[in-house]
Amino acid sequence: MSGRFPYEPRRKYPHMLGEDVEIWDRFIKKYPKKFDSVDYDWRVGHGMELDDSWEDNVKRMATAITQKRIDAVGWKGDQLTIIEVKKSVAIGTLGQVLGYQVLFVQEFPHFNKPKLLVVCESIGIDDMDVLREFKIPVEVV
Numbered sequence: 677m678s679g680r681f682p683y684e685p686r687r688k689y690p691h692m693l694g695e696d697v698e699i700w701d702r703f704i705k706k707y708p709k710k711f712d713s714v715d716y717d718w719r720v721g722h723g724m725e726l727d728d729s730w731e732d733n734v735k736r737m738a739t740a741i742t743q744k745r746i747d748a749v750g751w752k753g754d755q756l757t758i759i760e761v762k763k764s765v766a767i768g769t770l771g772q773v774l775g776y777q778v779l780f781v782q783e784f785p786h787f788n789k790p791k792l793l794v795v796c797e798s799i800g801i802d803d804m805d806v807l808r809e810f811k812i813p814v815e816v817v
Contacts, residue, residue: 679713679751691717691745695763695797700748702817703761703795711750711757719743720779746776749790757791765799765814770806 685701692700704710723743726735748759758776760769773792780790794807794814807814 679711679715679749681714681716683711683714683750684708689716689748692747692761696747696761699763699795699797699817700761703815706817707815711752713751715749715751716747718746718749718780720746720776720783744776744779746780750793755788755791757793759793759795762794762796763798765794765796765803765807767803767806769794769803770810770812773812774810 683704685704689697689700719740721744723739723741726738730738746758747761750757750759758773758780760773760776762769773794777790777792780787792812794812796814796816799807799814799816804814
């Protein structure tokens with residue numbers, strides 16, 4: 677399996693804005709062979725479910741905007757990696773990436789269990805210690 681996009685710098689990335697784009701560009705340039713391809717804005721989870729009194733298009737929209745959104749999923753062969761891109765990492769990032777992994781596995785059990793990766797510009801020592809304890813790699817670029 678492979679992602680929809682080549683793993684290379686782009687002018688625009690789905691779902692990424694501002695500083696996250698700059699950080700992701702730096703990561704790709706620093707590790708040009710890290711992934712074969714990538715997907716962006718991968719939605720996981722059920723999101724909000726409205727009852728049948730709502731129109732179908734409104735129900736679909738409510739679900740789509742309330743699902744969790746993974747910044748990027750990197751592909752290297754059949755192994756995928758859930759990637760969270762942030763300017764500054766805080767302790768809440770741990771729950772975010774672990775939650776993405778749980779929801780991804782529930783929804784896509786036919787894939788190999790995804791690895792996790794946090795890409796950032798800065799992280800405090802306490803937050804780094806916590807992510808290391810859970811064996812979540814962090815790349816500071």
